[in-house]
Amino acid sequence: MITLDAYVLRRTLVPLALVFVAFAGIFVLVDLFDHAHSFIDNDVPPRIALLYYAHYMPYIVVLTAPVAMLLATLLSINRLTRWNELTAMKGSGVSLYRILLPIFVLAALLSLASLAIGEFVVPPATQQRLEIKGTYIDRRPARNVRSDVIYMRVDGTTLVAKRFDARRMTLEEVTVQEFDAGRHPVSRIDARSARWEQGRWTLSDGQVRRFTADGETASSFQVMTLPYPDPTPEDLRTRKLKPEELGYRDLRAYIARMRASGVDPGDLDVQLALKIAFPFVVLVMTLLGAPIAAGARRGGFALAFAAALSISFLYYGVLQVATVMGRQGFLPPALAAWIANAIFAGIAVWILVKTTK
Numbered sequence: 001m002i003t004l005d006a007y008v009l010r011r012t013l014v015p016l017a018l019v020f021v022a023f024a025g026i027f028v029l030v031d032l033f034d035h036a037h038s039f040i041d042n043d044v045p046p047r048i049a050l051l052y053y054a055h056y057m058p059y060i061v062v063l064t065a066p067v068a069m070l071l072a073t074l075l076s077i078n079r080l081t082r083w084n085e086l087t088a089m090k091g092s093g094v095s096l097y098r099i100l101l102p103i104f105v106l107a108a109l110l111s112l113a114s115l116a117i118g119e120f121v122v123p124p125a126t127q128q129r130l131e132i133k134g135t136y137i138d139r140r141p142a143r144n145v146r147s148d149v150i151y152m153r154v155d156g157t158t159l160v161a162k163r164f165d166a167r168r169m170t171l172e173e174v175t176v177q178e179f180d181a182g183r184h185p186v187s188r189i190d191a192r193s194a195r196w197e198q199g200r201w202t203l204s205d206g207q208v209r210r211f212t213a214d215g216e217t218a219s220s221f222q223v224m225t226l227p228y229p230d231p232t233p234e235d236l237r238t239r240k241l242k243p244e245e246l247g248y249r250d251l252r253a254y255i256a257r258m259r260a261s262g263v264d265p266g267d268l269d270v271q272l273a274l275k276i277a278f279p280f281v282v283l284v285m286t287l288l289g290a291p292i293a294a295g296a297r298r299g300g301f302a303l304a305f306a307a308a309l310s311i312s313f314l315y316y317g318v319l320q321v322a323t324v325m326g327r328q329g330f331l332p333p334a335l336a337a338w339i340a341n342a343i344f345a346g347i348a349v350w351i352l353v354k355t356t357k
Helices: 002-041 047-083 084-091 097-121 120-137 233-237 248-259 268-295 299-328 333-354
Strands: 145-151 159-165 170-179 185-197 200-212 214-226
Touching: 002 047, 002 097, 002 120, 002 333, 047 084, 047 097, 047 120, 047 268, 047 299, 084 097, 097 120, 097 248, 097 268, 145 233, 170 200, 185 214, 214 268, 268 299, 268 333, 299 333
Parallel strands: none
Antiparallel strands: 145 159, 159 170, 170 185, 185 200, 200 214
8 A cells, every 4th residue: 555655646746846836937927027127127136036036935835735736636636547547446446535545645744834834934034025025126215104003022012102203203192011921911101102212212291000919000100211222213114014924923922912902903813813724725625626536537637627626716715705704803713714614625525425436
């Protein structure tokens, strides 16, 4: 059986690698056509352009992994069927489930790999790519005014401001909240404004609330200087990070601190759930594609291919609708992220059971 597993895997890995290369090439070409004029107009060095696309690759791999695995599965099983190898395997007493097992294991491993890449590789790579894009391609000017500023220090202290003026180095409607090791609020400072003076933020016209086991105490102040040197005005000038620039743990901590500061995280809860749910689309797509390809007659690959792609497009349509419903509050975030996986995994299992063994 080990020889059979190795043979089936080899038949799947080769088209999988080719499909990944094809998808990467398509993505790069489309993006290059879109930004070619920017590269030329801004005299972007070739080294920077290569670095930009190198940092794009992890995101492309995670994004295209489901369809790549689906196509590789269709191609490999169709070849086994076309050359009567699948019939010979089943004729020797090996069930279809056992024949497809190495493909399903490969899909599960690719799902876990996508999860790991999305957590540890995509965020820093995406940050670097967007920084290169902003600096060399878009040539974004420095923003002097920002609204709804949120900054979190390493120790968990969160600063929220309604408005930041980089030219005047001032903040308006400031809230500073400190947390203990268990992320329980320790104190909250609310101030009408703040000004950057001598390496510190000086708050004006505010109130300090401290939370202890005995209860809450409050006191007012006219002027108060924060004891720590960050965030600096330069820190607050930088753009907000997008969800794809944060791993699951960082995004979860970010959402928790936003809520603790009284800020609505918006659709970030759905984005957080999708970071776990989306990599497993690889396994779901494989569960869908394998029995369809195995059940197709010789010469019926085009029909099986079209059917599998139609199902995959339908899958992404359901996922998109569920995501929107989750963002609007009609579905819980976890349900919005996982409902498409659950529905189509059920369909895949039903097709697999109905397929001739």
